[in-house]
Amino acid sequence: MMNNTNRDSEENQRKKESTVTSLLDSRFNQTLKNVQGLLKGRSIPGKILLTRRSDPSLQELSPEYERSSSFKDAGSSDRVTKEVEEEVQITSNANKNTNVNKLKTSTSNIENTSKEVQKSTMGARATDSTRVMKFTKVLSGTTVVLENLRELAWSGVPDYMRPDVWRLLLGYAPPNSDRKEGVLRRKRLEYLDFVSRYYDIPDTDRSDDEINMLRQIAVDCPRTVPDVTFFHEPQVQKSLERILYTWAIRHPASGYVQGINDLATPFLVVFLSEYLEGGMDNWSVCNLSPEKISNIEADCYWCLSKLLDGMQDHYTFAQPGIQRLVFKLKELVRRIDEPVSRHVEEQGLEFLQFAFRWFNCLLIREIPFHLVTRLWDTYLAEGDALPEFLVYIFASFLLTWSDKLQMLDFQELVMFLQHLPTQKWTHAELEMVLSRAFMWHSMFNNSPSHLAS
Template identity: 75%
Template sequence: MKNDDNNNPEQQHKNNNKDNTNIGLIDSRFNQTLINVQGLLKGRSIPGKILSSQRVDLPDISTLYSPTYNRSLSYNTAGTSDHTSETREDEVHSTSKPIGPSNENKLKISTSPVENSSELDLKSSVGGRATDSVRVMKFTKVLSETMVILEKLRELAWSGVPDYMRPTVWRLLLGYAPPNSDRREGVLKRKRLEYLECVSQCYDIPDTERSDDEINMLRQIAVDCPRTVPDVPFFQQQLVQKSLERILYTWAIRHPASGYVQGINDLVTPFLVVFLSEHLEGSIDNWSMSDLSSDKISSIEADCYWCLSKLLDGMQDHYTFAQPGIQRLVFKLKELVRRIDEPVSTHMEQQGLEFLQFAFRWFNCLLIREVPFNLVTRLWDTYLAEGDALPDFLIYIFASFLLTWSDKIQKLDFQELVMFLQHLPTENWSDQELEIVLSRAFMWHSMFNNSPSHLST
């Protein structure tokens, strides 16, 4: 006899309820997966078990630690207990399949951390690090070795560096200071003297010895320095602006393929603050460059100059004519957003908004103008830990950053979108919001980066 259940309204109602329940389970499991990833990155044990009553296509946490993505090991040296790897399989046994193209619609669940209740719970708990002392011990152990193992240092630094260790860690991550502690002092002394020689040859000369292009470039730098991080009073000090001018002009003369490009002035500021922190105490609001001797200022400038050079060496075509490297990454960002959150991508396209109109500045200034300046050094811990892989990983960070406002973006017309994306509401952000952006970027990188069809040009 033919089953007529499908024609029964009561039965259809039950089936609909069942479908809604299943969708709810999928949603909650995906959010739990994000929380698990966040916990691992922050050095926290996995917060609770994922429901296992139904098998769904969610990412296998064990696959996130791909050998092709070495930076992903950062969670394991960020204070996790030694038995984390032993319990991981039991904790996430219901997530053994990575998300594929057929599951892309599920990704939207985690793209609005500010509005999502599960992630609000995450934000309330992720700020305090119960394992700070453990992290400091691990950093201390790595840094005290005669030969620092840079891969271990990168793994630790990805999840944040203690403030007072940051100058040393950044010099090492960028390859400016050698990992061999016996050679470090001598190398730094020599490089600082080399910088002084460059300044004397390039900067400390009369305009009569400069070409017209060099004069124009110096004038542009002099105009841009007062505009650098205008909301932080420290950068309005005349001595600070003079240091920025010397660093930028010397760098530009020594790198004629690009010369000075507006935006590079922003990239010096994290280095300047970090290396000044070795000599000035308290809040940056109370710092004064006049408290330092000329020798200390010269050493700080030299460190900024060489670290800036090391950073930009890995992104040379970002600042050459027409900045093709940035244009290429903006295109990849557009493709990634389309794959992760198609409604946002479609809406922006329908409104006629091009990614270049807002994302170009993000890549050019590495989000320095988009987040509160007090969060920049934490963000740059992750940047520098990525090493040569940074340009490609920026795509995932910026996608995660943009999709923080997924729901909001879909409600705005063209003019509203332009204004919103140029003045994003991040002024009250704390470490918690930034950590969510980074952990989500990590998860998406793990899902998509090795996909054959991903970001095809």
């Protein structure tokens, strides 16, 4: 009798589990349809929500982008936020691991975001007075709480605060304000020592490999961000050369790899902004003292080192880290937008043929340079999780042109993906890409079975 009772109990338990699993699968499939629907022009929720706006500059958006970022159909922030939280809760429950707390925290400033985006064609939510006050409060403490700073920085950093915030996010500057000046002074002197030992020496003291590496860097520096005249200045190129060569000598496992020169440019611009006023088009480093230039270079060197420490295998032999992430990107696109994935495969185009450069240069060559520092606010706020989050950003970036891609043959796909129509992009388009990426990351990252075949 006792055994029969146990068997009945186990059978009932199995039926309940089967019912729950079926319900979760059904809900997940519906959620997936919702995500795919977002690519057909519905409003896109996420870390930052863009609502209907009357800004005339939106008329300048490219036709390719208009499909995926239809502001006309955008609903209310409250409704959209609720839908996202419900979808994230459903998918996270399937794996009994939720990311809802982060999502709720990130959407607490949505009303301020919408107002600020409506005010400015730059999409500079970071300049909203309420957010500036929040940054000021976090940064003014004796010890900066980095988690709070990351939450704020994810959605953009005020320009004049960016140098301090980036140093903190990368762990270059200590969160304890009493130690900050001492640490920076010591690290800057350390960089000076590196330069004198490795760079300011005759070629007769270098190995053949070091001479070849220095020559390659000297060739690449003038090619770096060619459409920004500021980088044409000989002094700027010389600073970039010193930073890259010193970094390469200090990191022999990878040495210099083409693409790392691009990664140094956001740091150079941000740390120069502490000493130069106005827009970058009017900048000149000729009047800066050698001490200031040295400090700027040192900050760039150490921050570049901190960034690359988290993705070392991206730049070692054969760059296995990038190849691994390109494969994950392909799988994610297949799961989110199967028609695009199937079409690309049918045309014989490999993701590695276009996405390798995206990972190698972190999209710096794909978007207007004036948007790069905003994008990097999010990169640096992600911290150690950045490599995995790049997959979601790049999927969102690619699927901006979902419908367009399905109409192109192999040759047209190659040409289109090598010359994407982002020249007229503003912060609005970039925020849309980041919003989708955050939503998909929240839905899929803690439920890897949803990405399986």
